[in-house]
Amino acid sequence: MRKQIALGGLALGFAISAAVAAPQTPLKDPLQSGNWSYSQEHVLDNPKNIRFDDRVIVKAPPSAEDSFNVPVLVDATALPNVKRIVLLVDYGPIPKILTYWPDQAEAKLSLRFKIDQATPVRAAVETHAGTWHVGSTYVDAAGGGCSAPAHAYASNDWEEKLGQVNGMVWPKSGRVRMVVDHPMDTGLADGIPVFIIKRLQVDDDTGKKLATIEMYEPVNEDPAFTLYFPKNQLKGSVRVHGRDNNGNEIDAVLRARLTQ
Amino acid sequence: MKLTRRSALAGLGAALLVGRPKATFAASPKSYDLTPKQVGDGVWMIEGSTEYFTDENGGAIVNCALLQTDEGILIIDTGPSLRYGTALRQVASQLTGRGIAGAVNTHHHPDHFFGNQVFSDRPIHALAQTTALAKSEGEAFSDNMYRLLGDWMRGTEVVPPTAPLESSVLTVGNRSLQVLPLAGHTGADLALLDQKTGTLIAGDLVFYNRAPTTPHADLERWRQSLDEIAALKPAAVLPGHGPLDHAGKAVQQTRDYLNWLETTLTDAANEGLDMVEIMETKLPQAYAAMGAMPQEFHRSVSHLFPTIERKVMPLVNR
Numbered sequence: 001m002r003k004q005i006a007l008g009g010l011a012l013g014f015a016i017s018a019a020v021a022a023p024q025t026p027l028k029d030p031l032q033s034g035n036w037s038y039s040q041e042h043v044l045d046n047p048k049n050i051r052f053d054d055r056v057i058v059k060a061p062p063s064a065e066d067s068f069n070v071p072v073l074v075d076a077t078a079l080p081n082v083k084r085i086v087l088l089v090d091y092g093p094i095p096k097i098l099t100y101w102p103d104q105a106e107a108k109l110s111l112r113f114k115i116d117q118a119t120p121v122r123a124a125v126e127t128h129a130g131t132w133h134v135g136s137t138y139v140d141a142a143g144g145g146c147s148a149p150a151h152a153y154a155s156n157d158w159e160e161k162l163g164q165v166n167g168m169v170w171p172k173s174g175r176v177r178m179v180v181d182h183p184m185d186t187g188l189a190d191g192i193p194v195f196i197i198k199r200l201q202v203d204d205d206t207g208k209k210l211a212t213i214e215m216y217e218p219v220n221e222d223p224a225f226t227l228y229f230p231k232n233q234l235k236g237s238v239r240v241h242g243r244d245n246n247g248n249e250i251d252a253v254l255r256a257r258l259t260q
Numbered sequence: 261m262k263l264t265r266r267s268a269l270a271g272l273g274a275a276l277l278v279g280r281p282k283a284t285f286a287a288s289p290k291s292y293d294l295t296p297k298q299v300g301d302g303v304w305m306i307e308g309s310t311e312y313f314t315d316e317n318g319g320a321i322v323n324c325a326l327l328q329t330d331e332g333i334l335i336i337d338t339g340p341s342l343r344y345g346t347a348l349r350q351v352a353s354q355l356t357g358r359g360i361a362g363a364v365n366t367h368h369h370p371d372h373f374f375g376n377q378v379f380s381d382r383p384i385h386a387l388a389q390t391t392a393l394a395k396s397e398g399e400a401f402s403d404n405m406y407r408l409l410g411d412w413m414r415g416t417e418v419v420p421p422t423a424p425l426e427s428s429v430l431t432v433g434n435r436s437l438q439v440l441p442l443a444g445h446t447g448a449d450l451a452l453l454d455q456k457t458g459t460l461i462a463g464d465l466v467f468y469n470r471a472p473t474t475p476h477a478d479l480e481r482w483r484q485s486l487d488e489i490a491a492l493k494p495a496a497v498l499p500g501h502g503p504l505d506h507a508g509k510a511v512q513q514t515r516d517y518l519n520w521l522e523t524t525l526t527d528a529a530n531e532g533l534d535m536v537e538i539m540e541t542k543l544p545q546a547y548a549a550m551g552a553m554p555q556e557f558h559r560s561v562s563h564l565f566p567t568i569e570r571k572v573m574p575l576v577n578r
Contacts, residue, residue, distance in 0.1 A: 059536045060536065061536075061539060061558055061562075065475075065558070065559045065562035065563070066562050066563075069562065069566065071534060071535035071536045071539075071561075071562070072536065073534060073536040073537065110534030110535075110536060110537070111534075112535070142403065142404050142407055163577070164575060164577055165575070165576050165577055166569075166570050166573040166574065166575055166576065167573050167574075167576050168532060168573050168574070168576075170531065170532045173531065173532065175531075175532035176532075177532040177534070177569075177573065178573075179566075179569065179570060179573065222566075224534075224566070224569075226532055226533070226534040226537075239578075251577065251578045252576045252577045252578060253576055253578055254576050255576065
């Protein structure tokens with residue numbers, strides 16, 4: 001009898017230690033979310049040099065008006081030497097939203113994403129020195145944005161519009177903005193497989209790479225981005241190109257308005 | 261069984277009662293205090309808060325009109341919940357002692373028709389398109405209202421209107437109302453002009469000192485509707501939200517705000533701004549002072565900007 005109890009205790013102890021297997025650098029989450037340590041360990045691959053940092057600003061409305069299109073702005077320009085920005089949520093069927101490699105651009109990006117429930121939204125920023133800096137905000141939501149079919153299928157011309165890009169460049173203020181028509185199917189709606197843009201690269205007019213956006217399922221239908229550059233650095237046009245997971249190509253040249 | 265938020269809550273309540281038989285689970289301090297204010301001969305108004313939905317106001321943010329007829333009171337818009345509808349029926353019944361003749365829904369937004377349950381033994385008039393929209397979108401509204409208002413919503417079910425308005429005049433007993441089948445705030449917006457007093461019951465085509473809401477707005481169509489309302493030169497306008505207006509200011513204020521909103525969002529698209537940046541726009545003093553600001557401006561950015569920016573930025577595929 002005593003042996004059984006001891007064994008039971010051992011099994012329980014093991015289960016607990018497995019469930020709370022801590023990341024190698026435990027952090028105190030300012031939002032006190034129960035899922036942050038999981039994100040840190042499994043979504044960000046458990047980096048050693050990581051901390052919460054007020055220099056990483058994540059802005060979003062406190063409550064999502066439209067679960068399919070939650071706007072968010074990440075600004076890590078106060079950090080030097082940024083290599084990539086990983087945007088993720090603590091709660092949602094697919095935690096990773098996007099990775100941005102700013103390269104020649106500023107470490108700042110605006111986008112929209114689909115939200116499935118109320119959750120902390122994090123930007124984890126890696127510097128070229130290999131340190132991670134995390135900023136957060138909290139978004140309340142009615143949810144359902146990840147598991148519903150794309151709106152596009154309500155109209156019958158979505159296939160013609162696939163990959164269409166509306167966009168412009170503002171050299172003076174250093175902005176590039178684009179909206180790319182794509183269903184961005186998460187694979188979580190019944191009978192609709194994953195169908196997403198994987199990657200978009202932005203080049204200058206000489207073909208030199210300026211920045212790269214790597215997308216995951218939670219990016220909104222018809223992804224919309226503003227990229228930021230130092231003022232007056234951009235020339236007249238940029239090229240945006242990439243492809244989705246079915247091999248459809250996206251290729252567009254964004255220009256400044258002549259009267260700017 | 262399809263598990264809805266309500267059935268889940270009901271199940272939770274039952275479980276608590278079983279586990280703790282003496283629990284006073286049903287006791288609730290939340291009640292609506294509805295006071296009809298007479299604004300014309302046989303016309304009363306119940307004026308809602310100009311805030312957004314909160315746990316404090318229980319969703320009582322809407323204006324209801326009560327019209328005296330010799331067949332009883334005709335109620336224009338029934339409020340956000342079963343509990344509101346019950347309180348509304350009670351105060352309406354006490355007004356003239358002739359009971360309730362029927363109800364009207366100006367449009368399909370939940371704060372205007374979720375009290376319908378209480379009036380299902382009477383005709384509930386609305387434009388046919390409003391009934392169709394209430395049927396297709398009502399349950400989604402309901403989920404959101406339960407999320408926002410919790411216990412205030414207890415027992416509320418979606419009851420779409422039952423009596424389609426097809427003629428140009430709605431006559432109930434000795435009172436006649438001109439039927440104006442308009443649109444723009446939603447796909448179908450009813451305004452009613454009381455022939456006796458010249459009071460225009462505008463539904464949400466007109467807001468006054470409360471920020472207009474735009475989740476289903478067509479701004480161009482909305483402005484046309486405002487033109488039609490202004491052309492009638494009503495003696496008074498009873499807006500969907502905000503105080504009664506005798507001076508013709510409410511229609512103009514609504515139009516000015518919609519124009520400002522469209523211009524602001526178009527200018528932002530022309531500068532390459534993103535939605536979060538636009539939400540940081542400093543509101544002009546006149547609009548910052550409106551009820552439910554800046555929340556409604558933030559919501560409108562979400563509703564309207566994606567369409568506007570596509571019109572502004574050219575197609576640029578190679």
